[in-house]
Amino acid sequence: xxxxxxxxxxxxxxxxxxxxxxxxxxxxxxxxxxxxxxxxxxxxxxxxxxxxxxxxxxxxxxxxxxxxxxxxxxxxxxxxxxxxxxxxxxxxxxxxxxxxxxxxxxxxxxxxxxxxxxxxxxxxxxxxxxxxxxxxxxxxxxxx
Numbered sequence: 001x002x003x004x005x006x007x008x009x010x011x012x013x014x015x016x017x018x019x020x021x022x023x024x025x026x027x028x029x030x031x032x033x034x035x036x037x038x039x040x041x042x043x044x045x046x047x048x049x050x051x052x053x054x055x056x057x058x059x060x061x062x063x064x065x066x067x068x069x070x071x072x073x074x075x076x077x078x079x080x081x082x083x084x085x086x087x088x089x090x091x092x093x094x095x096x097x098x099x100x101x102x103x104x105x106x107x108x109x110x111x112x113x114x115x116x117x118x119x120x121x122x123x124x125x126x127x128x129x130x131x132x133x134x135x136x137x138x139x140x141x142x143x144x
Contacts, residue, residue, distance in 0.1 A: 016060075019042050077109050
């Protein structure tokens with residue numbers, strides 16, 4: 001549905017996806033304040049319009065958590081990682097690469113919160129699963 005001005009509404013999936021990519025570009029180019037503000041809006045709209053399991057919402061939540069982490073807001077980063085993890089753990093199978101990525105990022109976020117013992121077993125288990133699932137030269141395995 002087009003708005004009065006003949007433009008797509010801000011809740012349109014294509015607009016939200018483009019805003020998500022624009023926010024990632026801001027993050028990569030030291031525009032963290034712009035990225036976080038944009039992603040906060042995107043996540044709010046997506047939560048109102050998409051199912052909680054929608055991959056685009058999970059991607060936006062991940063990007064927002066990443067923005068918070070890079071901006072040294074570990075509490076906000078952890079909150080969004082945990083919300084995303086709760087959904088990802090239901091949507092993806094135990095050894096699905098995206099589920100493993102959520103566990104890895106959640107562990108890193110716990111460490112940012114100076115709670116390094118909480119995720120240790122989770123990180124160890126994730127590394128073992130990644131070694132089983134991913135090819136030995138896969139970039140995600142190398143970064144684990």
